[in-house]
Amino acid sequence: MxxxxxxxxxxxxxxxxxxxxxxxxxxxxxxxxxxxxxxxxxxxxxxxxxxxxxxxDPEFRGRHAETIIRWSCEPEMEEWMLEHGGGRPHEDVAAAFHERFGIWLSRGQINIFRARHGLQTKDGYGGRPARPIGYERRTKGGILVKVAERATVPMSKDNWRFKHHIAYEEAWGPIPEGYVVMAVDGDSCNCDPDNLVAMPRRTMGAINQLRGEGVTWETREEFLAVVAERSLLVAINDAESRIVRKCAVCGAEFAETEEQRRYGSRTATCPACIAASRRARGERGDKKPTVCAVCGRTFPRSQKNQRRCPECIAKAPKRSAAQQKRKDQGAGNP
Structure with missing residues (x-):
């Protein structure tokens, strides 16, 4: 006690x-x-x-579904659930359904059916009391505000919106399609209209990269200038990706796919060769002449970190330059 x-x-x-x-x-x-x-x-x-x-009750909470029910194929069960499945404890619904159809429903089956048909309850036996419209809660992405009593799309949360999105639309108008709203100071909870800027979604990654490199800006105008510059670079990259080029493997002409454009660097292999696991080797290193660390001859390297000439590599392919040089000196070679 x-x-x-x-x-x-x-x-x-x-x-x-x-x-x-x-x-x-x-x-x-x-x-x-x-x-x-x-x-x-x-x-x-x-x-x-x-x-x-x-x-x-642990017996009910741990119960697994006895069978998979496709409600669209069971109109009688679906009609019964629409009439009796909402506003009651899960245990009562499961017991009544078993009494009517001889099947025990799991808690998950009841929850999913309620969510898909808008039968969720947020008061009484359904869980915690419903939050009023206008209620705010802080999340990782900013402050969420409840704007409607229920979601318009089942199993979604479209009745909640970010506060900085609402503040932007009130000050600057609707958010264009494909755009995101970012904060000049990086704090999405700061909903001052002068702190909010809408930009293309593809530009957001470039802006975040600059922030990660320590680049800063003080005013909205400076931030808009950075956004314009990054957007121009993204547009140039998109334009270059649409230039028709020849495949380095088969020689066929091709244009990059939408998926290949995401990586930024230009690919030299056509989609057909990639699907067949044939890829171009490409240019590796600057191939500038360098001195072999073993024999001292000058040679054009094929890789940026290559230290031995092809002849020395052929003599001892598994050794490093230092190991091969020590072995040659121990054997009395020059």
């Missing part, structure tokens, strides 16, 4: 804790005793008393 907890509160928990959600219990507890404990406090007290919520 929890120490320091009044007997009246313990008796009340034994009688009322199992019913409803934790939020229902907190509300009822506050109405009964005039103060509201935290969820953790209530959980700890209930656990020490050996109490748990009926909706948290």
């Amino acid at each position: 929890p120490s320091g907890v009044p007997e009246a509160e313990q008796s009340w928990l034994r009688e009322h804790y199992a019913r409803g959600t934790i939020y229902d219990t907190l509300d009822a507890f506050e109405a009964e005793f005039g103060w509201r404990p935290s969820k953790r406090t209530l959980y700890v007290r209930a656990r020490k008393l050996g109490l748990r919520k009926l909706r948290q």
